[in-house]
Amino acid sequence: xxxxxxxxxxxxxxxxxxxxxxxxxxxxxxxxxxxxxxxxxxxxxxxxxxxxxxxxxxxxxxxxxxxxxxxxxxxxxxxxxxxxxxxxxxxxxxxxxxxxxxxxxxxxxxxxxxxxxxxxxxxxxxxxxxxxxxxxxxxxxxxxxxxxxxxxxxxxxxxxxxxxxxxxxxxxxxxxxxxxxxxxxxxxxxxxxxxxxxxxxxxxxxxxxxxxxxxxxxxxxxxxxxxxxxxxxxxxxxxxxxxxxxxxxxxxxxxxxxxxxxxxxxxxxxxxxxxxxxxxxxxxxxxxxxxxxxxxxxxxxxxxxxxxxxxxxxxxxxxxxxxxxxxxxxxxxxxxxxxxxxxxxxxxxxxxxxxxxxxxxxxxxxxxxxxxxxxxxxxxxxxxxxxxxxxxxxxxxxxxxxxxxxxxxxxxxxxxxxxxxxxxxxxxxxxxxxxxxxxxxxxxxxxxxxxxxxxxxxxxxxxxxxxxxxxxxxxxxxxxxxxxxxxxxxxxxxxxxxxxxxxxxxxxxxxxxxxxxxxxxxxxxxxxxxxxxxxxxxxxxxxxxxxxxxxxxxxxxxxxxxxxxxxxxxxxxx
Amino acid sequence: xxxxxxxxxxxxxxxxxxxxxxxxxxxxxxxxxxxxxxxxxxxxxxxxxxxxxxxxxxxxxxxxxxxxxxxxxxxxxxxxxxxxxxxxxxxxxxxxxxxxxxxxxxxxxxxxxxxxxxxxxxxxxxxxxxxxxxxxxxxxxxxxxxxxxxxxxxxxxxxxxxxxxxxxxxxxxxxxxxxxxxxxxxxxxxxxxxxxx
Numbered sequence: 001x002x003x004x005x006x007x008x009x010x011x012x013x014x015x016x017x018x019x020x021x022x023x024x025x026x027x028x029x030x031x032x033x034x035x036x037x038x039x040x041x042x043x044x045x046x047x048x049x050x051x052x053x054x055x056x057x058x059x060x061x062x063x064x065x066x067x068x069x070x071x072x073x074x075x076x077x078x079x080x081x082x083x084x085x086x087x088x089x090x091x092x093x094x095x096x097x098x099x100x101x102x103x104x105x106x107x108x109x110x111x112x113x114x115x116x117x118x119x120x121x122x123x124x125x126x127x128x129x130x131x132x133x134x135x136x137x138x139x140x141x142x143x144x145x146x147x148x149x150x151x152x153x154x155x156x157x158x159x160x161x162x163x164x165x166x167x168x169x170x171x172x173x174x175x176x177x178x179x180x181x182x183x184x185x186x187x188x189x190x191x192x193x194x195x196x197x198x199x200x201x202x203x204x205x206x207x208x209x210x211x212x213x214x215x216x217x218x219x220x221x222x223x224x225x226x227x228x229x230x231x232x233x234x235x236x237x238x239x240x241x242x243x244x245x246x247x248x249x250x251x252x253x254x255x256x257x258x259x260x261x262x263x264x265x266x267x268x269x270x271x272x273x274x275x276x277x278x279x280x281x282x283x284x285x286x287x288x289x290x291x292x293x294x295x296x297x298x299x300x301x302x303x304x305x306x307x308x309x310x311x312x313x314x315x316x317x318x319x320x321x322x323x324x325x326x327x328x329x330x331x332x333x334x335x336x337x338x339x340x341x342x343x344x345x346x347x348x349x350x351x352x353x354x355x356x357x358x359x360x361x362x363x364x365x366x367x368x369x370x371x372x373x374x375x376x377x378x379x380x381x382x383x384x385x386x387x388x389x390x391x392x393x394x395x396x397x398x399x400x401x402x403x404x405x406x407x408x409x410x411x412x413x414x415x416x417x418x419x420x421x422x423x424x425x426x427x428x429x430x431x432x433x434x435x436x437x438x439x440x441x442x443x444x445x446x447x448x449x450x451x452x453x454x455x456x457x458x459x460x461x462x463x464x465x466x467x468x469x470x471x472x473x474x475x476x477x478x479x480x481x482x483x484x485x486x487x488x489x490x491x492x493x494x495x496x497x498x499x500x501x502x503x504x505x506x507x508x509x510x511x512x513x514x515x516x517x518x519x520x521x522x523x524x525x526x527x528x529x530x531x532x533x534x535x536x537x538x539x540x541x542x543x544x545x546x547x548x549x550x551x552x553x554x555x556x557x558x559x560x561x562x563x564x565x566x567x568x569x570x571x572x573x574x
Numbered sequence: 575x576x577x578x579x580x581x582x583x584x585x586x587x588x589x590x591x592x593x594x595x596x597x598x599x600x601x602x603x604x605x606x607x608x609x610x611x612x613x614x615x616x617x618x619x620x621x622x623x624x625x626x627x628x629x630x631x632x633x634x635x636x637x638x639x640x641x642x643x644x645x646x647x648x649x650x651x652x653x654x655x656x657x658x659x660x661x662x663x664x665x666x667x668x669x670x671x672x673x674x675x676x677x678x679x680x681x682x683x684x685x686x687x688x689x690x691x692x693x694x695x696x697x698x699x700x701x702x703x704x705x706x707x708x709x710x711x712x713x714x715x716x717x718x719x720x721x722x723x724x725x726x727x728x729x730x731x732x733x734x735x736x737x738x739x740x741x742x743x744x745x746x747x748x749x750x751x752x753x754x755x756x757x758x759x760x761x762x763x764x765x766x767x768x769x770x771x
Binding site: 002025026028029104105128157160161162163164232235236238239305306307317318319320321322323324325326327328329330331332334367440532535537539540541549551 | 584585594597601606607608609610611612613619620621632633634635636638639640641651652654655657658660661662674675676677678679680681683685686689692693696697714
């Protein structure tokens with residue numbers, strides 16, 4: 001079972017009733033799997049903050065509830081996170097955050113253990129799929145025991161690894177009674193001061209609890225080396241240092257001081273092996289526990305591996321065949337991808353583009369090289385306003401904020417309102433492909449269906465923008481290059497805020513409009529390579545002509561528009 | 575059976591399915607197994623690598639550099655890329671398909687010539703035109719099953735349990751064509767010179 005599937009299973013067995021999340025690699029499959037259990041209500045929320053708030057409401061209302069997100073999603077949800085720590089819960093509440101060391105699919109490498117410490121919340125970290133299930137169940141019990149949400153931290157190699165899981169039965173739970181209690185649930189200063197006292201008391205109780213919890217485990221072997229570790233790092237340590245004694249922390253916050261001191265006293269040399277930040281190490285050093293090594297051995301960046309641990313401890317490593325000189329293969333936009341149209345026009349017009357998070361981030365790579373900035377979800381629209389204010393009208397007239405439909409609804413709408421309100425005349429282009437693509441095609445409020453594939457109200461993006469006060473809203477087919485160019489020229493020239501909606505469904509989903517592959521006739525092709533500017537993986541340069549790879553081409557026809565000589569043809573209804 | 579396998583290919587080639595079938599096989603044999611997958615951004619036509627570890631009491635879900643008994647490569651450039659994962663004395667099973675990276679498509683770089691020969695100078699290589707074999711079997715997308723068939727025959731294993739593992743993972747509508755591709759891969763190895771060479 002995939003780690004994420006196992007988290008869903010554990011939550012199911014614990015009697016969870018509601019799961020609300022926003023997709024984000026490597027957390028997405030948890031919620032998708034929860035949706036397969038008829039006993040659970042699951043939903044895709046518009047963003048992580050909303051997901052967490054839905055979850056808090058459900059927990060206050062007496063049900064067991066869970067929200068799942070990637071590490072950067074916790075930043076979005078940090079506002080409710082810090083205060084739900086004060087209010088506590090009623091039904092158990094679990095917050096799953098999936099960190100991405102080595103940034104396989106992320107924009108930073110932040111370590112969410114610090115969130116647990118800052119928000120005074122207990123955090124568990126499983127080390128395989130079985131523990132994903134076991135710890136998810138334990139997290140709900142602990143949440144109710146301490147009347148506080150519990151965080152469950154995963155990393156990519158736990159979330160996306162498969163290992164054996166023993167299935168248990170679901171324990172159905174009654175909805176707990178609800179009682180209005182403003183001293184607990186209305187966090188205005190007078191009440192919050194009282195709750196802060198409760199938070200600190202609770203943390204003391206949790207600190208006492210973790211000393212004896214079975215989730216932390218001492219494995220005494222050879223006392224020459226003792227290692228403190230958690231999660232995937234535990235597996236690497238067992239692999240690399242099979243004889244070493246280990247304190248495996250299943251609860252990574254709060255830390256069991258007495259247990260750690262006791263373990264330290266039993267081993268001759270104490271080490272900490274942890275991925276990313278020196279979270280354990282800093283605390284141990286603050287407690288005056290002397291370490292023989294930590295981050296000085298394993299490093300601060302990227303993910304660990306058994307080999308990296310072997311190297312850190314000066315062990316012999318397996319001999320390697322030499323790395324071969326070869327070509328990189330970065331991810332690219334699929335053949336037929338609707339993002340290709342807008343980007344080829346933006347590149348042609350040499351626009352400055354503030355970009356955003358999604359498949360269309362790939363437009364930053366050569367040969368399109370059409371994106372100037374990518375920061376975080378929704379940042380494109382805000383950043384373009386800053387550029388306009390800093391660099392003036394002319395720069396603004398050569399700048400476009402590009403954002404996907406899902407990301408726009410996640411956190412772009414508020415920035416658009418900001419532009420209208422402050423009269424910052426930016427141009428926004430919404431790449432509306434009707435789906436959240438990069439994470440694996442999760443539906444969103446613009447898709448017209450929900451997580452179960454049932455019909456759902458479809459947000460009208462153009463009407464939404466108009467309601468925000470944008471007078472200039474145009475919708476163009478993403479493959480209408482002439483139309484896009486005209487719209488971009490007109491809208492960037494305007495001093496008003498304008499929105500161009502480039503609309504066409506994701507090529508991977510839109511099987512209906514697939515056509516037979518196109519062909520380029522070498523007798524007609526003049527070798528100008530204009531068609532290659534759209535950067536389609538199906539169009540290859542072969543000597544002095546282009547060749548269209550029939551295994552790649554989906555017949556989208558975008559290249560037809562780029563050929564002045566009519567060399568490209570074909571593309572019948574498949 | 576104790577075996578560490580690295581499966582490498584290009585997004586969309588079916589590497590994930592291959593790793594899941596090996597996972598199901600280990601389960602049928604009552605062995606411990608861990609499979610590590612990559613989801614998200616790299617699946618968009620990028621290089622995709624998955625790890626399968628079969629044995630008893632497995633800790634890390636990852637195969638380390640220099641740790642793979644077998645590398646199953648779906649493409650030539652990817653086979654080159656994966657060489658450092660191979661254990662000394664391990665074997666590389668390579669589908670000899672060429673999928674041009676963007677730098678080749680745009681004419682900025684040439685697809686490496688003699689990739690397989692370069693590999694043969696370093697290690698044991700079993701290469702085959704898995705794409706044609708898959709096409710003959712009736713489904714071009716079953717390259718993954720062809721390569722698994724080669725692996726099964728290379729290991730000298732009874733195919734019956736492997737068939738069962740395939741049936742566990744593959745949708746029933748595609749089972750027949752996939753088993754056909756698997757058996758074609760097996761036969762190819764058994765009839766090949768490399769087996770004797």
